[in-house]
Amino acid sequence: MVKDQILADLKKVIGDLGFLAIDIVLSIPKNPQFGDYTTNLALQLAKLEGVSNKQSPTEIANEIIEKLKSFDSAQDNFSEIKIAGSGFINFFVKAEKLAQDLKEILEKDKNFGSSSLGEDKKARVEYVSANPTGPLHMGNARGGPLGDVIANVLLSQGYEVIREFLNNDVGEQIKALGATIRAKYHKDLPEEKQYKGGYIDDLVKNLGADMEGKSDEETGMMAVALLHQEILADCHSMGIKFDLVVHESDLRKEAAQVLAQLKKAGVLKEKEGALWLAPKDEFLKDRETVIQKSDGGYTYFTADIVYHKIKFESGADPIIDVFGSNHHGHVSRLQAAASALGFDPKRLKVILYQYVRVKRGSDIVKMSKRAGNFITAREVLDEVGVDAFRFYLLRFAPQTHMDFDLELVKEQSSKNPVFYVQYAHARMSNILLKSQITNSKFQNVDFGQLQTEYELNLIKHLLYFPDLVSELAINLQVHQLTEYAISLADFFHKFYETCPVLSAETSGLVKARLALVKSCKITLANTLKLLGVSAPERM
RNA sequence: GCGCCUGUAGCUCAGCGGAUAGAGCGUGACGUUGCGGACGUUAAGGUCGGGGGUUCAAUUCCCUCCAGGCGCGCCA
Numbered sequence: 001m002v003k004d005q006i007l008a009d010l011k012k013v014i015g016d017l018g019f020l021a022i023d024i025v026l027s028i029p030k031n032p033q034f035g036d037y038t039t040n041l042a043l044q045l046a047k048l049e050g051v052s053n054k055q056s057p058t059e060i061a062n063e064i065i066e067k068l069k070s071f072d073s074a075q076d077n078f079s080e081i082k083i084a085g086s087g088f089i090n091f092f093v094k095a096e097k098l099a100q101d102l103k104e105i106l107e108k109d110k111n112f113g114s115s116s117l118g119e120d121k122k123a124r125v126e127y128v129s130a131n132p133t134g135p136l137h138m139g140n141a142r143g144g145p146l147g148d149v150i151a152n153v154l155l156s157q158g159y160e161v162i163r164e165f166l167n168n169d170v171g172e173q174i175k176a177l178g179a180t181i182r183a184k185y186h187k188d189l190p191e192e193k194q195y196k197g198g199y200i201d202d203l204v205k206n207l208g209a210d211m212e213g214k215s216d217e218e219t220g221m222m223a224v225a226l227l228h229q230e231i232l233a234d235c236h237s238m239g240i241k242f243d244l245v246v247h248e249s250d251l252r253k254e255a256a257q258v259l260a261q262l263k264k265a266g267v268l269k270e271k272e273g274a275l276w277l278a279p280k281d282e283f284l285k286d287r288e289t290v291i292q293k294s295d296g297g298y299t300y301f302t303a304d305i306v307y308h309k310i311k312f313e314s315g316a317d318p319i320i321d322v323f324g325s326n327h328h329g330h331v332s333r334l335q336a337a338a339s340a341l342g343f344d345p346k347r348l349k350v351i352l353y354q355y356v357r358v359k360r361g362s363d364i365v366k367m368s369k370r371a372g373n374f375i376t377a378r379e380v381l382d383e384v385g386v387d388a389f390r391f392y393l394l395r396f397a398p399q400t401h402m403d404f405d406l407e408l409v410k411e412q413s414s415k416n417p418v419f420y421v422q423y424a425h426a427r428m429s430n431i432l433l434k435s436q437i438t439n440s441k442f443q444n445v446d447f448g449q450l451q452t453e454y455e456l457n458l459i460k461h462l463l464y465f466p467d468l469v470s471e472l473a474i475n476l477q478v479h480q481l482t483e484y485a486i487s488l489a490d491f492f493h494k495f496y497e498t499c500p501v502l503s504a505e506t507s508g509l510v511k512a513r514l515a516l517v518k519s520c521k522i523t524l525a526n527t528l529k530l531l532g533v534s535a536p537e538r539m
Numbered sequence: 540g541c542g543c544c545u546g547u548a549g550c551u552c553a554g555c556g557g558a559u560a561g562a563g564c565g566u567g568a569c570g571u572u573g574c575g576g577a578c579g580u581u582a583a584g585g586u587c588g589g590g591g592g593u594u595c596a597a598u599u600c601c602c603u604c605c606a607g608g609c610g611c612g613c614c615a
Contacts, residue, residue, distance in 0.1 A: 029557095029558080034558070043595075056595095133615085171614070172615080271612090289613090291613090292613085300615045326609055328542075328544080329611060395552075395563095397552090400544090401545055401609090408551080431574050479553085486562070486563080497571090500574065503574070539577070
């Protein structure tokens with residue numbers, strides 16, 4: 001591809017000229033007057049070499065350009081290489097060279113955007129992990145599509161991926177839930193101590209006589225088992241399946257052994273009758289946390305240390321946890337524990353997402369299982385459909401405090417950008433269907449026929465896709481995929497309005513534009529696949 | 540009080556060291572004897588929360604103030 005050629009050439013040039021070998025960033029400028037590709041290489045070099053080399057960015061840029069122009073590949077690829085601004089180098093690629101790169105998309109087809117970047121590497125992604133003391137609500141639900149798409153992206157880059165879920169099936173919360181259900185059944189617990197919400201009544205009904213003679217804890221465990229299945233079913237409806245469900249009750253069995261290890265590492269201390277994790281790092285002072293309660297029982301934190309020890313020992317890198325933002329305090333403690341156990345905490349990457357604030361019109365609905373006034377994922381899912389649901393939640397960076405206005409989303413679901421994107425895909429499919437072209441006919445295409453700015457913009461955008469996906473495997477900012485899909489649809493619609501495909505002037509142009517449409521369809525379908533959103537042939 | 544996150548167009552949000560700050564929705568005006576109008580074109584709308592600083596270059600990085608969300612040892 002042209003881009004790879006430019007990078008290779010630039011690398012050679014800075015070597016030949018004796019500059020520092022730095023990472024070259026080649027980007028697509030927003031404004032077409034600055035060319036098809038641009039680099040700030042000269043500015044970077046001037047800064048880094050400033051002491052020993054008094055050259056200005058402009059001088060360096062000129063030197064690079066001159067050297068570059070002596071290469072055959074450069075003669076071949078560019079109509080122009082220009083210096084601009086205070087030292088940017090802008091590349092103007094010959095149209096036919098850009099268009100020829102479409103061949104690669106057509107050849108790779110479903111694999112366009114995949115790579116072997118993560119070959120031989122393992123990744124583990126934990127997400128949702130909702131407490132089974134109530135139905136899955138919109139707060140936790142955000143982590144579902146997020147973790148799922150992160151896993152999809154890593155998978156596409158060749159990583160071996162485990163999608164996992166931690167089920168918190170033991171602890172005080174289970175007793176509390178059990179107590180509430182039993183009390184409701186026996187009608188003997190004061191109102192203010194009870195969990196609220198319609199699901200409690202359902203549980204009372206479902207468990208019914210099975211509760212007879214059972215303790216709070218036993219009742220809670222039965223309820224939690226039911227709720228856990230419900231949560232997994234909700235995830236399934238969101239298009240999410242897990243490879244592994246880990247139960248906290250199993251993790252606790254190994255707690256004693258891990259505790260011994262931590263004790264050996266000298267990071268435990270006794271205080272107030274309990275055992276605390278207290279690494280000797282003044283930075284971690286406020287992170288001291290109970291790891292074994294004064295009654296001898298373990299905490300959630302203990303189980304999670306065991307869990308992460310298992311993750312680290314599996315050799316996975318990265319280990320990704322997608323948590324709600326209220327877990328932020330937990331993260332640093334977990335890293336401290338991992339570190340004490342001798343693991344590199346940098347392997348653990350935690351994505352903290354802010355809770356979705358659900359509104360009904362201007363009324364804010366608070367998320368709390370205990371209070372019972374939460375919006376379930378199921379409720380919203382049934383209302384807007386899985387495609388709109390996922391796309392909407394995936395549109396925004398995890399750290400944004402997003403507002404999900406039920407009335408707006410329900411009312412405007414046909415105006416949701418997901419339909420704009422899907423419509424573009426349906427249009428592409430329709431053109432190809434009408435043309436009756438088969439894949440084998442995309443041989444001997446004269447790509448040089450594609451010359452309008454609409455066509456070239458579209459092509460450049462398509463060619464950016466593989467770079468985007470491999471970047472996402474590193475920075476995990478997968479919401480950029482929705483942005484990408486929207487702008488691809490945008491470029492396509494503009495092309496569609498101005499460039500007739502089936503009725504183009506010559507058969508050569510028809511064929512070239514069909515090849516372009518096919519490339520668009522491949523790329524958009526691959527994008528939607530990563531997002532877990534359907535790519536309809538017709539709507 | 541301390542910690543994490545956020546403050547960008549009327550609304551929901553992108554952009555997060557680069558050259559004229561973008562999209563969708565909403566509002567106004569247009570467009571096809573052409574492959575699906577769930578489309579396109581165009582207009583209005585911004586002191587990028589305020590103030591300092593670093594840099595050739597700051598919405599982007601640092602400090603501070605203001606506002607909001609979340610969390611803060613025997614819950615998970």
